[in-house]
Amino acid sequence: MRNFFFPLILLICLSTTACTYILNNLPGVYKVDIQQGNFIDQAMIDQLRPNMSKRQVLFIMGSPMVSSPFNDDHWEYLYSFQPGGDDRTQRSVALVFKNDHLVGVQGDIRPTALPVVKPSDQATVELPKRNLDRTLWEKISSLFTVDTPPTAAEETSKKTKPDADDGQLAPP
Numbered sequence: 001m002r003n004f005f006f007p008l009i010l011l012i013c014l015s016t017t018a019c020t021y022i023l024n025n026l027p028g029v030y031k032v033d034i035q036q037g038n039f040i041d042q043a044m045i046d047q048l049r050p051n052m053s054k055r056q057v058l059f060i061m062g063s064p065m066v067s068s069p070f071n072d073d074h075w076e077y078l079y080s081f082q083p084g085g086d087d088r089t090q091r092s093v094a095l096v097f098k099n100d101h102l103v104g105v106q107g108d109i110r111p112t113a114l115p116v117v118k119p120s121d122q123a124t125v126e127l128p129k130r131n132l133d134r135t136l137w138e139k140i141s142s143l144f145t146v147d148t149p150p151t152a153a154e155e156t157s158k159k160t161k162p163d164a165d166d167g168q169l170a171p172p
Helices: 002-024 042-046 054-061 136-144 152-160
Strands: 034-037 074-082 089-098 101-107
Touching: 054 089, 054 101
Parallel strands: none
Antiparallel strands: 034 074, 074 089, 089 101
């Protein structure tokens, strides 16, 4: 009886470990990318400058992942990424402040020595000037009043019409 249970238990143990290996490596199974923490990249770190205020750093980096309630002058930014079940990569950056101004950057990513010019993704478009007879306010106010102000076209036609008595153009 003992000779029967030992191979059976050994077979069960091997099959369960083999199942986990097979289940973890099934082809065609989608695995989710896992991102945790604050996204940190080199462009964000390159924008940091000494003596920046905490408010300016918050605008660039976002709120810190870890801030100590006892030491408000030390902020930690942590980021980990695990793409589809592969190995996880981690980044960490610590910012040190003194009198609410940035004095140090520590961690995996350091600022580069060369200044970085961030290209703008916004475009400026110049629109041609619109020639309107009346403004929106004039149109709305004309709905409530009996006397309507003359339009720009009527004013220019008055200026170019000759007077009946002397044949001269009306003064501007």
